[in-house]
Amino acid sequence: MVPFFVAERAYGYATVSGMVLAASVLSSVVQPVFGVLTDRWAMxxxxxxxxxxxxxxxxxSGVSGSYCLLLLFVAISGVGxxxxxxxxxxxxxxxxxxxxxxxxxxxxGGNIGFAVAPLMVGAVVGAHGLGLTPLLVLPALAGSVLCLPVLRALGQRQAAGSNAAAPPSADDKASFLKxxxxxxxxSxxxxxxSAFISLYATQRMGDSTVAGTVALFVLYLGGAVGSVLGGALAGRWGRVTVARWAYLISIGAVAGVVFVPGPSLYPFVAxxxxxxxxxxxxxxxxxxxxLPSRVGTASGITLGLAVSVGGLISPVIGSLADARSLRTALAPLILMPALCWLLFRALPEPATPQHGTAPDPEREDTAAPHSGRGLR
Structure with a gap:
């Protein structure tokens, strides 16, 4: 939605970065809290x-012209x-x-949603303006309905009972920190x-908003492919090794996004x-x-707190883009995959537990339901 706020409300880079920040701050702070709660109680x-x-x-987010209300609504989405x-x-x-x-x-599943979102926003907002953003609640309604069979299945499993889980192995806090x-x-x-590639592609392709939408679509669609590929490759070579090579390749790929001109941008985005x-x-x-004894907490940090750090950096990128240029602001991002590669070189591959019967997801036990060994 960022390009449409820029076009319709003349927001600058720093201003739209505030939108990303609003979505990230509450999410980054609250998500680990939900993780701790789900370790204690299944919800x-x-x-x-x-x-x-x-x-x-x-x-x-688009129904009011107030920037403060916009930030509030985006923050509410972040809590969700x-x-x-x-x-x-x-x-x-x-x-x-x-x-x-x-x-x-x-x-x-989530990555496919990310890929479809720019196309959906382009069709709704691009054609009729920000006033029609209420239509964007429809995918959330559909997603909520699709969750209902999951609740029924978990309820049936609770009613049927299940085998007790094995005690969790020791937490490796040092590796989790790395x-x-x-x-x-x-992140x-x-x-x-994700915040600026649409605007960047629009600039590089002669102010074409279509070019920006396509770039964002490619960015998220490649994520859908990468997630499936990662799981398949990890079964053969191990998670740490696969992740290490992926980050090494990403260094050159991000450099291509920033510096390669014209339509050649798209392969590097993918x-x-x-x-x-x-x-x-x-x-x-x-x-x-x-962290086998704290699966919810681990998920809240890896999916939430650590991921949301990127949103906290977005205003810095936006301010630098306003002061210099968007290319100058994006260039430091090349260093991030290199740091990921260095950190993964110091990580061990955890021993893969044996597959067994999954524990009862509704038990209010802090360790057994979330044991790595009990769930395998």
Whole structure:
């Protein structure tokens, strides 16, 4: 929606960066809190409620000309995102029994949504203006309805009972800290590109808003491919090794996005997206295996706190773009995949637990329901 706020309301780079910041601040602070809560109590009802809340914030964002209200509505959407991720990652881990490939498909669902979003916004807002943003609540309504069978399945599993989970293995807090730093660096480059790649492509292609929409679509579509690819590759070579190579490739890909002129930008956008998303679901399961007694907390940090750091950096990128140029502001992002690569060189590959019966997702036990070994 950023290009349309720029076009319709003449917002500057720093101003639209505030929108990204508003979505990120509450999400980054609140998401680990939800993770701690889901470690203590299973709350599957959060899935439909948080989906609807996230969509409602976006739907209301264009109805008022007030910038303060815009930030409020975007922040509400961020709270919905914060509430959704830890519980959804916990439930997905139970359903997948810890499979890297299955978690890759779980991540792909969100990435497909990201890819479709620019096209949907372009069709609704591009043709009729920001006043029609309430229509953007429809995907959230659909998502909430799709969550209902999940709630029924979890209820049936609770009623049927399940085998007790094995005690969790010891937490590796040092490795989890390094992983979180790598996720934060990845977030800086991805959030920076997602916030500004549309405007950047529009500039590079003769002020074509279509070019900007296509660039954003490619960025998110590559993420869908990368998530599935990461899960498949990890089954053969291991999560840490696959993530390390993906970040190494991303260094050159991001440099191509920033410096290669003309339509050649698009292949580099696709390669960047795939390179940054190959490790995405792998980082979630790595975090859960490094903190097997606190799966919800680990998910809240790797999917929330660390990821949202990128949104906090966006205003800095916007201010630099206003002062110098957008290319100058995006150039430092090349360093972020390099830092991810260095951090992953220091990470061990956790031992893969044996597959077993997944525990009861509704138990109010702080360790057993979230044990890495019990869920595999």
């Amino acid at each position: 599957p009802w959060l899935l439909p409620v948080s989906t609807l809340l996230g969509g409602a914030g976006i739907a209301l 995102v914060a509430a959704y991720h830890p519980e959804s990652a916990r439930v997905a881990r139970i359903a997948s029994q810890g499979s890297h490939s299955a978690m890759g498909w779980f991540s792909t 992983l979180s730093l790598a996720v934060a660096c990845r 800086v480059v991805f959030m920076g590109l 390669l960047t997206s795939a390179g940054l998303y190959v490790p995405f679901s792998l980082q979630v399961t790595l975090g859960q295996d490094y």
